[in-house]
Amino acid sequence: MVDLTGSSKARLQKRLDRATAHLETPIAAVDLAAFDDNAAELVERASGKPLRVASKSVxxxxxxxxxxxxxxxxxxxxxxxxxxxxxxxxxxxxxxxxxxxxxxxxxxxxxxxxxxxxxxxxxxxxxxxxxxxxxxxxxxxxxxxxxxxxxxxxxxxxxxxxxxxxxxxxxxxxxxxxxxxxxxxxxxxxxxxxxxxxxxxxxxxxxxxxxxxxxxxxxxxxxxxxxxxxxxxxxxxxxxxxxxxxxxxxxxxxxxxxxxxxxxxxxxxxGSGLYGPTLFDAYRAWRPTPAAFFALSVVRRPAPRIATVLGGGWIASGPAEKSRQPSPYLPAGLRFKPDEGAGEVQTPLLGPVADTLRPGDRVWFRHAKAGELCEHVNELQLVDGESAAPAPTYRGEGHAFLG
Known part of the structure; x- marks a missing residue:
């Protein structure tokens, strides 16, 4: 996994923001460079055996x-x-x-x-x-x-x-x-x-x-x-x-x-390794590079060191625990308010970096699981460098095979 910390995270945030600046949130995006790198890494790990792509993860x-x-x-x-x-x-x-x-x-x-x-x-x-x-x-x-x-x-x-x-x-x-x-x-x-x-x-x-x-x-x-x-x-x-x-x-x-x-x-x-969701951060053998993200807008500042975004409760399936929540990712240093978590219509985010955010600014999150991100949006923005092109999700094509 590429270690996205510090300046590399800042560069990623700048690319995502610039590529999607013309769009209103919520936005789901896939960084094609990371997606392709993960695809190549998986092939290498398969050691010559063919890989079948799990569509539910894409x-x-x-x-x-x-x-x-x-x-x-x-x-x-x-x-x-x-x-x-x-x-x-x-x-x-x-x-x-x-x-x-x-x-x-x-x-x-x-x-x-x-x-x-x-x-x-x-x-x-x-x-x-x-x-x-x-x-x-x-x-x-x-x-x-x-x-x-x-x-x-x-x-x-x-x-x-x-x-x-x-x-x-x-x-x-x-x-x-x-x-x-x-x-x-x-x-x-x-x-x-x-x-x-x-x-x-x-x-x-x-x-x-x-x-x-x-x-x-x-x-x-x-x-x-x-x-x-x-x-x-x-x-x-x-x-x-x-x-x-x-x-x-x-x-x-x-x-x-x-x-x-x-x-x-x-x-x-x-399949999941193509997007690199947060659940795969906990693997020793291989951790994919984060490739899939979603952005929400800050809509208010209720108190110092708190910035509230609209929406956020994109919870993954599985046992109802912290690991199934999305994670605020960019800018670095944000965390959920413990008694509210990721809310249905609003999500307060805590941390010193919250003081730098104003209404209209964006916060980029990572989903806990891979394909479930796509059940919340009609299209993914495929980010190539600092440009983006939309691609419909299953939902965007009118299909909810399981929901």
């Missing part, structure tokens, strides 16, 4: 196309089937993996009625019931084969504990084999891939203010990865007895290097 068609045009990137991991259909129809990609099972009958009907879509999109399954629903929409003899990806649970289960997210019920190689056998026996389907997302490694920062907690997380992640590499290899081998897999997907921004080193994995997913 949520802007222009930027998806930009990263997919770079060497080392191929294919999209979408978060809903309806989004996947749209991306293929718009020509963004001809290779989409939908990361979560779908029960969207309308989107399933569209998928199964178009051979082009059926050949470009793979859907996630972890139970035969997912296939039952598709058969109810369109019977096997009246559709092209539906491409399937088996979701292998990547959580770590030492003894009675469960470390990681609750995703697929398929955890062991034996369970994967049983499901694979049932999937390939069903007419109208083709098992083409496996996915295993190690959220407790890729999505948990290991460099926290509390040194003891950091060490506990580091040990957990090391032991979890060791166990997963063995189990994933066994599961892939078991499934390959029944299906000729085209891909085995794993990882996320926080584990690109570690997951790429796993021989069983053929491709790695990344």
């Amino acid at each position: 949520r802007c068609r222009t930027l998806l196309e930009r990263v997919l045009a770079r060497p080392g990137w191929h294919g999209v991991m979408a978060y809903t089937l309806r989004e996947a259909v749209w991306l293929v129809r718009e020509g963004v990609t001809d290779d989409v993996l939908v990361a979560y099972p779908t029960v969207d009958r309308t989107a399933i009907r569209e998928l199964t009625s178009d051979p082009k879509l059926a050949g470009a999109i793979s859907i996630m399954v972890d139970h035969p019931a997912h296939l039952d629903l598709i058969d109810q929409v369109t019977s096997p003899g009246k559709r092209p084969d539906v491409r399937l990806c088996l979701d292998l649970d990547s959580s770590w289960k030492p003894g009675p504990l469960h470390v990681g997210v609750r995703r697929s019920p398929v955890h062991s190689a034996a369970q994967a084999a049983v499901l694979a056998r049932r999937l390939v026996a069903r007419p109208g389907f083709r098992l083409v891939g496996m996915m295993s997302y190690e959220a407790q490694i890729a999505g948990v920062g290991d460099l926290l203010p509390n040194a003891v907690r950091s060490r506990v997380i580091q040990v957990m992640q090391q032991n979890s990865l060791t166990e997963l590499i063995r189990r994933r290899a066994d599961a892939v081998a078991a499934v390959r007895q029944y299906a000729d897999l085209e891909f085995v997907n794993g990882g996320g921004t926080g584990s690109v290097a570690a997951t790429s080193a796993d021989p069983a994995v053929t491709e790695v997913t990344a």
